[in-house]
Amino acid sequence: MMAVARGNETARAEAMPWVTRLSALAPLSAAEIEDLERCKPDRTLPSHRDIALQREAAGPLRLVISGWAATIREFRDGRRQILGLLLPGEIVNPHGQRTPSNLATTIALTEIALAIAPSARGDSALGRAYQVSANLQDAYLLSQITRLGRMDAYERLADLLLELRDRAALAGLARGDSFPLPLTQDLIGDTLGLTSVHVNRTLQLMRREGILDLRSGRATLLQPEKLAAATDYRPATSLL
Amino acid sequence: MMAVARGNETARAEAMPWVTRLSALAPLSAAEIEDLERCKPDRTLPSHRDIALQREAAGPLRLVISGWAATIREFRDGRRQILGLLLPGEIVNPHGQRTPSNLATTIALTEIALAIAPSARGDSALGRAYQVSANLQDAYLLSQITRLGRMDAYERLADLLLELRDRAALAGLARGDSFPLPLTQDLIGDTLGLTSVHVNRTLQLMRREGILDLRSGRATLLQPEKLAAATDYRPATSLL
DNA sequence: CGCGTTATTGACGTGTTTCAAGATCTGTGG
DNA sequence: CCACAGATCTTGAAACACGTCAATAACGCG
Numbered sequence: 001m002m003a004v005a006r007g008n009e010t011a012r013a014e015a016m017p018w019v020t021r022l023s024a025l026a027p028l029s030a031a032e033i034e035d036l037e038r039c040k041p042d043r044t045l046p047s048h049r050d051i052a053l054q055r056e057a058a059g060p061l062r063l064v065i066s067g068w069a070a071t072i073r074e075f076r077d078g079r080r081q082i083l084g085l086l087l088p089g090e091i092v093n094p095h096g097q098r099t100p101s102n103l104a105t106t107i108a109l110t111e112i113a114l115a116i117a118p119s120a121r122g123d124s125a126l127g128r129a130y131q132v133s134a135n136l137q138d139a140y141l142l143s144q145i146t147r148l149g150r151m152d153a154y155e156r157l158a159d160l161l162l163e164l165r166d167r168a169a170l171a172g173l174a175r176g177d178s179f180p181l182p183l184t185q186d187l188i189g190d191t192l193g194l195t196s197v198h199v200n201r202t203l204q205l206m207r208r209e210g211i212l213d214l215r216s217g218r219a220t221l222l223q224p225e226k227l228a229a230a231t232d233y234r235p236a237t238s239l240l
Numbered sequence: 241m242m243a244v245a246r247g248n249e250t251a252r253a254e255a256m257p258w259v260t261r262l263s264a265l266a267p268l269s270a271a272e273i274e275d276l277e278r279c280k281p282d283r284t285l286p287s288h289r290d291i292a293l294q295r296e297a298a299g300p301l302r303l304v305i306s307g308w309a310a311t312i313r314e315f316r317d318g319r320r321q322i323l324g325l326l327l328p329g330e331i332v333n334p335h336g337q338r339t340p341s342n343l344a345t346t347i348a349l350t351e352i353a354l355a356i357a358p359s360a361r362g363d364s365a366l367g368r369a370y371q372v373s374a375n376l377q378d379a380y381l382l383s384q385i386t387r388l389g390r391m392d393a394y395e396r397l398a399d400l401l402l403e404l405r406d407r408a409a410l411a412g413l414a415r416g417d418s419f420p421l422p423l424t425q426d427l428i429g430d431t432l433g434l435t436s437v438h439v440n441r442t443l444q445l446m447r448r449e450g451i452l453d454l455r456s457g458r459a460t461l462l463q464p465e466k467l468a469a470a471t472d473y474r475p476a477t478s479l480l
Numbered sequence: 481c482g483c484g485t486t487a488t489t490g491a492c493g494t495g496t497t498t499c500a501a502g503a504t505c506t507g508t509g510g
Numbered sequence: 511c512c513a514c515a516g517a518t519c520t521t522g523a524a525a526c527a528c529g530t531c532a533a534t535a536a537c538g539c540g
Contacts, residue, residue, distance in 0.1 A: 082389075103383075134335070145381070145388060197519095198495085201520090392528090424485085441488090488536085500523095504517105509514085
């Protein structure tokens with residue numbers, strides 16, 4: 001019976017990554033969890049669509065219910081840089097500030113569903129979870145800077161894959177070291193400041209080394225230790 | 241008389257970059273300005289010293305009274321990346337969250353003086369100034385990502401110089417397109433993800449082109465239009 | 481004045497990009 | 511279920527931006 005109960009728990013968690021994730025960030029009360037479980041997408045967008053969050057200054061926080069998005073900056077000449085990725089269960093605009101669209105826009109990388117996050121006072125458990133979430137997402141930005149500034153292609157990929165594994169795991173989306181990765185090599189290149197060609201070559205190398213299995217939108221880290229060794233990986237989860 | 245009054249104003253402002261800067265971010269009341277002017281450094285650190293902000297969770301905000309600092313991440317093998325710079329008048333820890341030291345540390349680049357910022361309610365003018373400041377400093381991080389990810393050395397330098405000019409100007413530290421730049425070429429390299437050797441070569445190039453004058457800790461942009469053209473510069477000040 | 485730090489310059493090596501062609505995948509309609 | 515079109519992935523050859531190594535020059539401070 002115990003086993004059955006746990007089985008149900010897990011199944012429910014997997015279906016609701018935002019509940020899994022926020023529960024992991026702070027010990028939520030039963031009422032708060034119920035509030036979260038009641039969240040229904042109020043907006044569903046197809047891939048490539050701009051997530052133009054309305055002008056509401058300091059509006060409510062928004063949860064990614066399902067799908068991936070990216071905050072992106074485009075150059076006049078077509079170059080583009082992905083500033084950060086958004087996974088299911090994460091919060092679209094952690095600090096509640098709207099960034100002017102000439103500085104950054106957020107686009108759906110897959111079909112994506114968003115919901116308005118339950119409001120919470122700062123001193124509630126849910127409020128703390130939001131706070132920790134914002135801290136985590138800030139840490140991802142800092143990691144992005146070190147990747148781009150001081151790592152070579154192999155290290156950048158290793159570091160990103162480890163980070164995404166941890167982020168997927170936090171939302172209950174990973175099975176061991178295997179997790180969904182719905183990014184084209186082009187998008188990975190725009191994330192890591194590399195050409196898709198070079199991303200491809202580096203992935204090939206990792207595959208040949210038996211370190212990585214990546215196909216049909218799913219990544220499996222076959223030897224995560226080797227990846228971690230290659231890049232001095234520092235889990236942002238140490239924030240918890 | 242008017243001229244004299246303005247003269248005094250300017251002189252006072254130049255001596256108090258944090259007052260100039262926060263006043264520019266929101267229309268502060270006379271009382272708030274006086275509070276700010278009363279700020280005295282509670283801590284002065286020599287160059288290279290780690291700004292180990294005490295463990296106080298969610299402590300008060302801290303102002304940079306004078307001097308420059310940098311948030312930095314170091315690798316095991318000695319590589320290091322500057323995540324962001326802190327200029328006089330800016331706020332050390334905009335979101336009030338302490339980042340674990342294995343993810344980032346903040347060090348003084350020059351002798352630096354810090355003060356505890358006056359507390360302010362969120363709906364006060366000063367509170368809004370703090371908020372805008374945090375937004376600005378976030379925007380600097382995003383710019384750092386695009387610089388590192390998708391710009392070549394020349395563009396990175398041009399973009400950084402323009403940003404620093406604007407930031408210095410905001411704190412009343414610039415005279416036209418001339419502003420203090422107390423960074424060694426090594427530090428510029430650590431900021432831009434380049435070798436100091438290559439920073440040097442790129443600076444030489446800009447000098448030869450008559451675009452830049454940089455010596456004894458002071459930068460003068462002789463042809464800012466050319467720099468802006470080289471890099472599609474987007475002032476974060478558009479946030480105001 | 482002298483010494484450590486910072487800047488400058490040259491020759492050479494290499495990681496990554498560019499260009500371009502072809503192969504494979506994915507979804508869609510017949 | 512097959513055929514097709516567009517997107518994505520793969521691979522090679524050549525160019526180039528930037529890094530590395532190393533030696534010298536200029537600065538700044540006690």
